[in-house]
Amino acid sequence: MKLIHPQLLLTYIAVCETGSFTRAAERIHNSQSTISQQINRLESILGSTLLIRTSQKVALTEYGELVLRYAHRIIDLNNSMVDSFNAKNEQAIIKIGVPDDLAVDVTKAIMKFQQNYNILFEFTSGLSNDLYQSYLAGQYDVILVKQPIMGNAYAYRREPLLWLDSASSPTFHQSTIPLVLFPTGALYRDHILSSMDELGYSTKINYCSSNLAAIMTASSVGFGVTLLPxxxxxxxxxxxxxxQSLAPAHDFYLALYINDVHNMILSKIANELVALFQLQNNRTFHLI
Incomplete structure (x- = not known):
């Protein structure tokens, strides 16, 4: 098999485009003698005369025109391949938002993608409503959120919620029931307050935090009643x-949103999360 070094083709293209060995040497920063040697080498490999040398200008033979077309195609393919791999080697940035209680599981699930691709993950855990609004504003690529409606989610499932109290220091049967809540605007807060009002319970807010671990701890040690996954x-x-019987929280969903289903890596991450959390694909999903 005869293999032609790309440099021979680059030199040949330069000579053809400039019409001169001298100008070709200037273009590719080489000596005129080296240019001549490389053209001779290319003609020897192909067994054909490619150029007609005259005192005025270099002219192409019929074979020379054919080789020029091939040379351009080969160099273009080479550049395309290099550009493709350079693009893959550029570090992609993927922004993910999830509720606090899912942060550990999601972090473990996306680790394989960091190993297989050059990715910087910008990971945020927080309140679902905040994450969803930020997603709509284009600040996240993928989010998992809790919400009372399915919406335009890529995939979803119903999210089981429990009314919880402290096992060692229960508070539910106090005359005024203390509550442990997330801040105003948080997902479960409205359900807790409206349910207590509808059932006629007297309540007071004893503890408020945006931190899930703090809410879990406060409700377990006796600060009050709460509603959690x-x-x-x-x-x-x-x-x-x-x-659980009088104020069931059935209509809450764990929903997955992805901003570009045509992005290969995002789609793979989304499908990994669908499997992990046993989500159901939303057949009515469409890109926002």
Whole structure:
């Protein structure tokens, strides 16, 4: 097999485009003698005369015109391949937002993508409403959020919620029931307050935090009643069966949003999270 070094083709293109060995040497920063040697080498490999040398200008033979077309195609393919790999080697930035209780699981799930691709993950955990509004504003590529409606999610599932109290220092049967809440605007807060009002309970807010771990701890040690995802129940909690029956929180969803389903890496991450959290694909999904 005869292999032609790309430098021979680059030299040949330079000679053809400039019409001169001298100008070709200036273009590719080489000596005129080297240019001549490389053209001779190319003609020897191909076994054909490619150029007609005259005192005025270099002219192409019929074979020379054919080789010029091939030379351009080969160099273009080479450049395309290099550009493609350079693009893959550039570090992609993927912004992900999830609620606090899912942060650990999601972090573990995306680790394989950091190993296989050159990615910088900008990871945020926080309140679902805040994450969703930021996603709509274009600040995240992927989010997992809790919400009372399915919306335009890529995938979703119902999110089981439990009314919880302290097992060692229960507060539910106090005349004024203390509450442990997330801040105003947080997802579960409105359901807690409206349910208590509708059931006629007297309540007071004893503890408020945007931190899930703090809410879990406060409710488990006796600060008051709260409503949390099923997985947040600890051995120090007790489920308030009366509220589970009278004020069930069935209409909450864990929803996955992705801003570009045509992005290969984002789609793979989304599908990984669908499998991890056993989500159901939303057939009505469309890009916002």
């Amino acid at each position: 099923e997985k947040c129940k600890t051995a120090d909690h007790v489920v308030i069966e009366e509220l």
